């Protein structure tokens with residue numbers, strides 16, 4: 001396990017497409033990049049929580065008895081070892097949630113508490129064909145996988161977007177992959193929580209296309225909304241599908257109509273107030289996009305989250 005708790009500042013902010021914003025944060029010199037789809041857990045504490053000034057595992061386990069953070073997961077789109085920074089690309093959906101609103105409003109110098117990175121998925125060595133299926137939230141991982149794709153591997157990308165203006169997100173990654181990469185863009189249409197018919201047809205077509213290839217040379221990575229992940233599993237891994245489960249990674253990245261974890265309920269609010277008594281001398285840490293005082297990244301003990 002390579003991840004650690006970290007306290008960072010926003011170093012740069014760039015709108016990559018109309019709905020995807022890149023936030024660059026410092027990650028310190030002890031950050032160990034784990035690969036193409038590694039991700040991090042962002043911690044959002046209730047405003048009344050008093051977070052220990054040393055954001056360390058030992059301190060946090062005591063804190064979490066009283067105040068639980070809301071956690072949101074984001075892909076490390078790029079690690080820059082020369083500057084000690086990581087890029088996180090946030091889809092700014094409407095209505096926005098906790099993390100997307102934070103990213104939309106974040107200013108240079110804003111503070112972020114997080115844990116990471118996780119271990120990443122690695123392309124199986126024998127893979128000759130790679131299927132990548134993503135909606136906007138999976139595109140950062142797809143971009144990082146394409147950037148590091150070995151020559152000679154065929155890649156089929158199926159990408160779902162709400163708005164065609166976000167298709168340009170993949171242009172830089174596609175410019176470095178060979179002619180062996182094919183991308184099919186699918187427009188979702190009005191949000192319904194149901195996979196679009198065109199997506200289901202495309203998956204069936206893909207299953208037919210792959211049926212002639214040896215299963216152990218095909219790898220599948222997918223990061224989409226929950227119902228779409230179900231459709232991917234049914235089409236490519238279910239009774240009709242031919243792929244070898246050992247070479248696949250299908251993840252549900254979000255659920256239509258559901259926040260990534262529960263909002264603080266009355267019991268959690270009670271715990272947060274109790275926490276004031278427990279850490280009376282600690283600075284209160286807010287996730288404050290307006291903050292601009294520069295601090296460098298601080299990491300804490302290795303732990304599980």
Ligand SMILES: Cc1cc2nc3c(=O)[nH]c(=O)nc-3n(C[C@H](O)[C@H](O)[C@H](O)COP(=O)(O)OP(=O)(O)OC[C@H]3O[C@@H](n4cnc5c(N)ncnc54)[C@H](O)[C@@H]3O)c2cc1C
Pocket residue numbers: 039072073074075076088089090091092093094095096097098099100101136137138140141251252253254255256257258259260261
């Ligand atoms: C391993 C992993 C890696 C991920 N990497 C990324 C990444 O790199 N970039 C990224 O943007 N997301 C990524 N996600 C998805 C992201 O964590 C979720 O979209 C998360 O719910 C966003 O948090 P929020 O606070 O903005 O919204 P929440 O508070 O969780 O949700 C509020 C509302 O918004 C809806 N919602 C959530 N996401 C979307 C969306 N994309 N489009 C429309 N409605 C939505 C929910 O259904 C809910 O109704 C990743 C998820 C996982 C599990």
